[in-house]
Amino acid sequence: MVTPSAPRRVLLVDCDMFYVQVARLEDPEGVGREPLLIVGGSASGRGVVTSASYECRRYGVRSAMPTAEALRLCPDAVVVGVPRGSVSRRSRAVRQALEDRSPVVQAASVDEFYLDLTGTERLFHHEPLETTATRIREEVLDETGISVSIGGGTNRLVAKLAARPAKPGGVFVVPPGGEEEFVASLELRDLPGVGPALLGTLKERGLETIADARRVGLGWLERWIGSGRAAWLDRRMRGEDESEVVHGEGRKSISAERTFSKDIDDDDELARRLLALTVSITGTLRDKGLLARTVTVKLRDGDFTTRQRSQTFPEPVESDRVVFPVARALLADLRNRRRTPSRLIGVGLSNLLEGPAPRQMALFETHEPHETEVDRALNRAVDGLRDRFGRDAVVPGGMVDTREESAQDGREHDGR
């Protein structure tokens, strides 16, 4: 067994400006030669910067900035769209390379992976963690073409914070016992979880730095930001983090959303957009062998107000034929509460469970729409066609009432 006092050995592997790297790898002769490169924007013209090359960042370009503003700061920049397919392919390749070298790998996002190497000391002949990290960095680059930076320490928080001084393309490890001193050298805004809102609240009280906030003590912090957040912040400022690195995906929700090029006020048009998104996410759900119990519909109004409604099924479901009618009712409800042009619609599935669906459901009287074997069989058939003939092989039939349709189909099939 591991000695209780043995420090953990955690690494955070962070791909350097991942989207820019991927765009360049996919087009080495074109944007690969472009120093001033921005990945982002969108066909709608309402886009933001997803990632910018280091050369661009010197002009003040930052991610999440509207592309229009970025181009004002850096007029010579070349803007390319987000290469989604390549990004997920390259992300999987990096993850695979890491899984070949670490017993525990957790993907925190497409371009960030936590590794827990605790217990591998003998395997790596007791070499320093820094040496192991450096070798992993080089091997990942060789194997995938992706340059990463690696932060290391005795927990996830410290590993994450150490990745910053490691950038770009380096390794930085905080030694056991050095956590508190290392974190004390940072700004409050550097702490993950400290965003604009909390920063503003602390600043109102005159707290600008980690040193300020530690000096004032837990008692005052509790009064100002509540006991929960105060305790949380206090531990972060000491570089403490007990959370485990959990191997595998462990996804909690699946969602899709679209911002329109122009605000939409037409209910039928909104419902059509909703149908397309619903078909897409239920397809992803089945791909992953999952079931969902909760569906959420989100609208963003023209004035950027974001509203959402959700509903939970008594039993987990997987087919768009059952999800869509509920989603459409939630959309109608949102529209009835405030009738104003929408700039975005989104739909999400949560309360996820591993499949397969329970075979018999609805043994009780219920008015909830429930999923039948026929619903599932139809979706599986459509999935099969898409696998063989491509994503667009089967297109949803516009504004049909899928609940009526599924009931009719059920009768036909039963009749055979």
Added chain:
DNA sequence: TCTGGGGTCCTAGGACCC
């Protein structure tokens, strides 16, 4: 400057049950 798209986690109130 006029704000993407994919997520996670937290809080708080109400329903419901014991």
Added chain:
DNA sequence: TCTGGGGTCCTAGGACCC
């Protein structure tokens, strides 16, 4: 009679991250 208390689930919204 006019009032409990804990636990869990659901829902809405917000902060935050990459």
